[in-house]
Amino acid sequence: MTISYPGGPLRGHLRLTGSKSIANRALLIRALTPGGFAIHGMAAADDTVRLQQLLVSGEDVLDCGPAGTTYRFLTGYLCRRRGTQLLTGSQRMKERPIGILVEALRTLGANIEYAEKEGYPPLRIGYSALDRSDRVSIAADTSSQYISSLLMLAPTLPTGLKLTLEGEIVSLPYIKMTLALMEYFGVHHHWEGQTIVVNPQYYQARDFTVEADWSAASYYYSLAALSESADLRIDGLFADSLQGDAVVHKLYEEFGVTTTFTEKGIHLHKPAGTEPPALFEHNFVECPDIAQTLMATCAGLGVQGLYSGLQTLFIKETDRVKAMKTELGKLGVSLYKIPSRMTEKTGINYFAQEGRADFAAGTPRFATYHDHRMAMSLAPLALLHPVALEDPAVVNKSYPDFYRDLTTLGLTARED
Numbered sequence: 001m002t003i004s005y006p007g008g009p010l011r012g013h014l015r016l017t018g019s020k021s022i023a024n025r026a027l028l029i030r031a032l033t034p035g036g037f038a039i040h041g042m043a044a045a046d047d048t049v050r051l052q053q054l055l056v057s058g059e060d061v062l063d064c065g066p067a068g069t070t071y072r073f074l075t076g077y078l079c080r081r082r083g084t085q086l087l088t089g090s091q092r093m094k095e096r097p098i099g100i101l102v103e104a105l106r107t108l109g110a111n112i113e114y115a116e117k118e119g120y121p122p123l124r125i126g127y128s129a130l131d132r133s134d135r136v137s138i139a140a141d142t143s144s145q146y147i148s149s150l151l152m153l154a155p156t157l158p159t160g161l162k163l164t165l166e167g168e169i170v171s172l173p174y175i176k177m178t179l180a181l182m183e184y185f186g187v188h189h190h191w192e193g194q195t196i197v198v199n200p201q202y203y204q205a206r207d208f209t210v211e212a213d214w215s216a217a218s219y220y221y222s223l224a225a226l227s228e229s230a231d232l233r234i235d236g237l238f239a240d241s242l243q244g245d246a247v248v249h250k251l252y253e254e255f256g257v258t259t260t261f262t263e264k265g266i267h268l269h270k271p272a273g274t275e276p277p278a279l280f281e282h283n284f285v286e287c288p289d290i291a292q293t294l295m296a297t298c299a300g301l302g303v304q305g306l307y308s309g310l311q312t313l314f315i316k317e318t319d320r321v322k323a324m325k326t327e328l329g330k331l332g333v334s335l336y337k338i339p340s341r342m343t344e345k346t347g348i349n350y351f352a353q354e355g356r357a358d359f360a361a362g363t364p365r366f367a368t369y370h371d372h373r374m375a376m377s378l379a380p381l382a383l384l385h386p387v388a389l390e391d392p393a394v395v396n397k398s399y400p401d402f403y404r405d406l407t408t409l410g411l412t413a414r415e416d
């Protein structure tokens with residue numbers, strides 16, 4: 001698919017899809033709530049549709065495809081479901097580690113076996129009362145999704161759960177999102193140092209509305225930053241959000257994109273003649289999903305990037321740093337790890353980005369690596385020059401209406 005833009009100020013008004021992270025938590029909690037409840041504004045994401053289907057499926061083999069939260073949340077949930085199921089996924093899912101969650105669940109008494117490779121999906125999960133222990137320590141430095149999976153199950157366990165987080169905590173806002181949703185549905189917790197304590201409780205049924213997706217909003221911030229001037233309204237996004245990716249509205253202030261919060265959502269504004277910063281520096285450990293968006297913006301504007309907190313990106317839908325390095329390299333922009341001997345004093349792993357996207361070779365053809373965020377983060381470069389995306393349907397994972405929404409802003413998305 002080739003995306004292009006005729007030029008001129010960027011204007012438009014849209015409503016984004018619901019957050020898949022919030023929708024998937026609401027679905028999992030609903031499955032644990034006596035009586036159930038209505039969920040409004042459900043995410044259209046494939047990952048969410050898949051979780052909805054798998055939660056009611058009577059099949060022996062449950063295939064999560066490429067959906068990480070779906071896989072991790074079901075790993076915990078299925079431990080208490082009668083029968084034995086094989087929980088599997090895409091080829092990439094079989095390369096995304098699950099051992100930390102499996103070990104934690106086994107400490108509780110879970111009946112889980114690796115069906116192929118030790119430490120990785122697929123898993124054969126049988127029923128267990130999960131009554132061997134109510135204390136677990138878990139490494140928090142790999143994926144917060146393991147922790148969210150355990151937390152949502154915690155109030156339904158015979159004596160609750162005391163979950164101790166070990167080491168650096170990655171993606172903390174997603175853990176807070178889980179705890180906030182549990183609170184919404186009447187389940188309380190408290191922290192004792194690094195330990196989250198959840199006593200046995202019942203989820204209370206309450207109608208629920210899913211917030212619009214701030215991670216998806218990041219692509220519109222990038223479009224605004226890359227435009228000569230922009231005036232965009234996006235409904236359903238609010239400052240007081242459960243999503244850590246809402247931080248995107250602060251990050252883009254550095255690029256001259258300001259956000260006004262209204263009763264309906266946000267209003268993005270970028271005045272003509274705004275100069276981009278020389279350098280953009282950020283630690284993405286709390287918002288890993290918007291790292292690619294900022295990399296593409298910086299490439300388009302020729303802003304030097306200094307990034308940290310990217311250590312979880314290599315186990316996502318693809319190795320995202322490697323993939324961005326290759327694709328931005330097609331435009332003459334370099335992305336590289338700063339040698340550790342140069343960052344010894346800070347102890348931080350930095351990545352640096354240099355160069356301005358050069359389109360002299362014509363329309364670049366970007367590979368998308370089975371990663372929706374590769375397609376969506378690179379598409380905004382179309383404001384500068386037409387860009388072609390391979391396997392454009394990859395966006396369905398979280399945002400099936402992405403191209404339709406781009407066209408409402410005056411971009412053209414043409415099938416090749």
Ligand SMILES: O=C(O)C1=C[C@@H](OP(=O)(O)O)[C@@H](O)[C@H](O)C1
Nearest residue numbers: 021069143144145171174289312
């Ligand atoms: O819990 C969630 O909804 C998510 C947590 C994050 O994953 P990690 O905790 O693996 O970083 C994030 O990257 C993912 O898109 C969604």
Ligand SMILES: C=C(OP(=O)(O)O)C(=O)O
Nearest residue numbers: 066067068069289316317
């Ligand atoms: C990492 C992501 O998803 P998941 O881990 O749920 O596959 C994402 O949506 O960027």
